[in-house]
Amino acid sequence: MARSERPVAVEAAPSLKSKVARLKRAKPPSTSKSVTLKLARPKSAGSNSTKSNSTTAKRAKPKRTAPDRGGKKTPASGQAPIELYYWPTPNGWKISIMLEECGLPYVVRPVDISKGEQFSPHFLAISPNNRMPAIVDPQGPGGRPISVFESGAILQYLGRKTGRFYPSDERARVAVDEWLFWQMGGLGPMAGQANHFRLYAPEQIAYAIDRYTNEVNRLFGVMDTRLARHDFLAGPYSIADVACVGWVRLAERMGQELARFPHLARWFDTIRARPAVKRAFAIRIAAASAVDMKDPKVRAILFGQTAR
Ligand SMILES: N[C@@H](CCC(=O)N[C@@H](CS)C(=O)NCC(=O)O)C(=O)O
Numbered sequence: 377m378a379r380s381e382r383p384v385a386v387e388a389a390p391s392l393k394s395k396v397a398r399l400k401r402a403k404p405p406s407t408s409k410s411v412t413l414k415l416a417r418p419k420s421a422g423s424n425s426t427k428s429n430s431t432t433a434k435r436a437k438p439k440r441t442a443p444d445r446g447g448k449k450t451p452a453s454g455q456a457p458i459e460l461y462y463w464p465t466p467n468g469w470k471i472s473i474m475l476e477e478c479g480l481p482y483v484v485r486p487v488d489i490s491k492g493e494q495f496s497p498h499f500l501a502i503s504p505n506n507r508m509p510a511i512v513d514p515q516g517p518g519g520r521p522i523s524v525f526e527s528g529a530i531l532q533y534l535g536r537k538t539g540r541f542y543p544s545d546e547r548a549r550v551a552v553d554e555w556l557f558w559q560m561g562g563l564g565p566m567a568g569q570a571n572h573f574r575l576y577a578p579e580q581i582a583y584a585i586d587r588y589t590n591e592v593n594r595l596f597g598v599m600d601t602r603l604a605r606h607d608f609l610a611g612p613y614s615i616a617d618v619a620c621v622g623w624v625r626l627a628e629r630m631g632q633e634l635a636r637f638p639h640l641a642r643w644f645d646t647i648r649a650r651p652a653v654k655r656a657f658a659i660r661i662a663a664a665s666a667v668d669m670k671d672p673k674v675r676a677i678l679f680g681q682t683a684r
Contacts, residue, residue, distance in 0.1 A: 466622030
């Protein structure tokens with residue numbers, strides 16, 4: 377099958393009950409903080425229903441399969457698919473892009489953050505910060521399953537696993553890490569706040585809007601300057617670019633005019649033309665398009681969080 381036709385399954389997560397039971401049985405590795413899951417190897421990568429999710433009504437409803445991408449699939453490599461806990465946001469896109477770029481088999485498990493699915497016990501066991509994305513790789517180090525949360529950590533993990541887009545040469549790796557951490561600690565959080573105060577805050581607070589819109593503007597300027605002299609942020613295309621592209625895609629929402637950053641615009645056009653990036657951006661989760669950010673219930677879930 378041609379790479380462009382490779383189907384990506386969008387599945388509900390296995391039932392809470394069965395997954396929690398598996399987690400209880402799971403033996404955490406002594407050297408890693410990550411939760412190691414004893415997940416049953418999925419029967420097939422593309423199945424829309426599994427034995428376990430049929431036992432849960434609440435969150436196990438299979439979501440729509442991405443257009444032209446559904447259906448059963450057993451990867452030719454025999455490699456069990458990586459489970460991608462996902463919702464279509466810039467942080468989620470990072471990982472769907474990377475999985476597509478690396479040609480790794482994966483199954484999308486939607487985490488409807490507007491309904492609070494990020495607080496389900498089984499998801500918290502994988503991602504204790506109640507944020508997606510997260511992954512479970514059934515064939516982690518030593519051939520045993522591993523879960524990874526935090527998009528930067530996932531990108532590095534996949535880069536190390538495949539040897540792609542994350543160089544092993546120390547000098548080159550430092551450059552990638554610099555820009556990756558720049559995104560994780562700067563662009564992502566600032567853009568997130570700009571988005572919040574511009575679009576979702578109950579009142580338009582000029583100070584907050586200016587503060588974060590200006591900061592995103594400054595950060596776009598930093599990228600533009602860098603890209604005037606480099607094709608990509610760390611030289612060759614890398615996980616640092618993968619981390620940033622989704623945020624640049626939303627430039628307008630954050631009050632930025634891409635045309636004012638010609639090198640950044642060139643970089644963005646180059647990356648979004650990549651077939652893997654196109655495939656990642658084409659994954660549709662119907663429920664996500666239907667979310668009403670004005671719904672008080674959604675707002676309470678997303679914007680009313682305190683320590684639990
Ligand atoms: N630092 C985290 C941030 C992830 C993040 O903020 N995810 C958001 C969507 S973009 C989320 O899951 N939100 C759920 C919530 O707010 O409860 C990462 O990079 O993985």
